[in-house]
Amino acid sequence: xxxxxxxxxxxxxxxxxxxxxxxxxxxxxxxxxxxxxxxxxxxxxxxxxxxxxxxxxxxxxxxxxxxxxxxxxxxxxxxxxxxxxxxxxxxxxxxxxxxxxxxxxxxxxxxxxxxxxxxxxxxxxxxxxxxxxxxxxxxxxxxxxxxxxxxxxxxxxxxxxxxxxxxxxxxxxxxxxxxxxxxxxxxxxxxxxxxxxxxxxxxxxxxxxxxxxxxxxxxxxxxxxxxxxxxxxxxxxxxxxxxxxxxxxxxxxxxxxxxxxxxxxxxxxxxxx
Numbered sequence: 001x002x003x004x005x006x007x008x009x010x011x012x013x014x015x016x017x018x019x020x021x022x023x024x025x026x027x028x029x030x031x032x033x034x035x036x037x038x039x040x041x042x043x044x045x046x047x048x049x050x051x052x053x054x055x056x057x058x059x060x061x062x063x064x065x066x067x068x069x070x071x072x073x074x075x076x077x078x079x080x081x082x083x084x085x086x087x088x089x090x091x092x093x094x095x096x097x098x099x100x101x102x103x104x105x106x107x108x109x110x111x112x113x114x115x116x117x118x119x120x121x122x123x124x125x126x127x128x129x130x131x132x133x134x135x136x137x138x139x140x141x142x143x144x145x146x147x148x149x150x151x152x153x154x155x156x157x158x159x160x161x162x163x164x165x166x167x168x169x170x171x172x173x174x175x176x177x178x179x180x181x182x183x184x185x186x187x188x189x190x191x192x193x194x195x196x197x198x199x200x201x202x203x204x205x206x207x208x209x210x211x212x213x214x215x216x217x218x219x220x221x222x223x224x225x226x227x228x229x230x231x232x233x234x235x236x237x238x239x240x241x242x243x244x245x246x247x248x249x250x251x252x253x254x255x256x257x258x259x260x261x262x263x264x265x266x267x268x269x270x271x272x273x
Contacts, residue, residue: 001216003029007111011153014209018149019229024213025221026235036234037245048078052135055082055183056118059133060100063119082135082183089186094131095123097166104161109210115157126171128162130154130178139185146192152202154178155194173199 007028017024026032039045058071072083098121105114119131132150145151155176162171176194223239224230230241237243 001029001214001218001221003111003214005110008105009108009111009113009206009210011115011148011150014153014206015149017209017213020224020233021216021221022223022239023233023235025218026238032235032238034235034238036237038232038234040245042245048135048137051079051082055079055086055135056101056133058083059086059118063098063100078135085183085186086133089181095121095127095129097122097124099166102165104157104165106157106160108206109214111210113153113157113206115154117154117158120158120165122167124168125175126162126167126169127175128158128167128171128177130158130176132178132180134180134182135184136182137184139182139188142190142192145180145190151178151192152205156199156202156206159199172196 013024013028016027026034062068062071068083068087072080072087075083098119099117100119102117102120103114104117105112107113117130118133121129121131132154155173155178158165158176159171159173163169173194173196177191178194179189179191181189223241227241230236230239231246233239233241
């Protein structure tokens with residue numbers, strides 16, 4: 001596959017490839033927009049995702065110094081509950097130097113790998129905690145999260161871009177932790193330590209995926225054999241895997257591949273080739 005020279009990999013695109021090669025091809029290479037509902041009713045799913053985006057923006061603004069009482073005015077429903085849980089969660093043990101919504105980019109083979117961190121919390125000793133805020137309705141297992149590409153890409157990329165995001169000098173993998181915090185399960189975060197062994201393994205995994213993608217012809221990007229993954233895929237009807245949308249109540253918003261993020265490239269801390 002001759003990818004464009006400016007092709008950008010992310011945890012979302014790599015997860016798509018691992019889950020379904022055809023979806024990766026359609027979404028990220030051919031950039032095909034397919035007008036199909038993912039759930040029924042689709043408006044409920046869109047509302048839920050919209051509230052999640054608002055919640056992330058509120059936390060960003062709070063970390064920029066806007067008072068919580070101002071941000072919390074007029075809230076109700078899911079957003080009120082999430083915000084109350086966020087404010088009650090004990091954050092005193094998080095490193096004091098914090099940056100929200102941090103965009104980073106670094107080379108990966110002949111291309112680029114990028115990520116956006118919800119929150120980076122750092123201390124003067126160059127210890128770092130990557131925090132990812134989750135508004136998912138379900139509380140996934142630690143194994144599910146560890147196996148996701150996000151848990152590989154985020155700490156791996158931070159080692160490469162530490163000095164670009166405010167660290168004084170390089171950072172070692174052992175100085176990094178990652179925490180998933182769930183708005184509906186505020187006292188049950190999943191927190192993982194990183195290591196040099198994991199960093200090396202993640203680098204090898206990412207390079208293997210890129211090399212594999214480059215070696216394939218378009219016809220080799222086959223549909224997944226795990227048809228359950230097609231239930232909430234927007235390309236389901238295009239691939240001949242059914243035409244009806246999945247039920248919203250059964251939609252697993254955490255297991256679904258993340259929607260690609262629209263990056264502002266002027267904000268991305270980048271390592272030059």
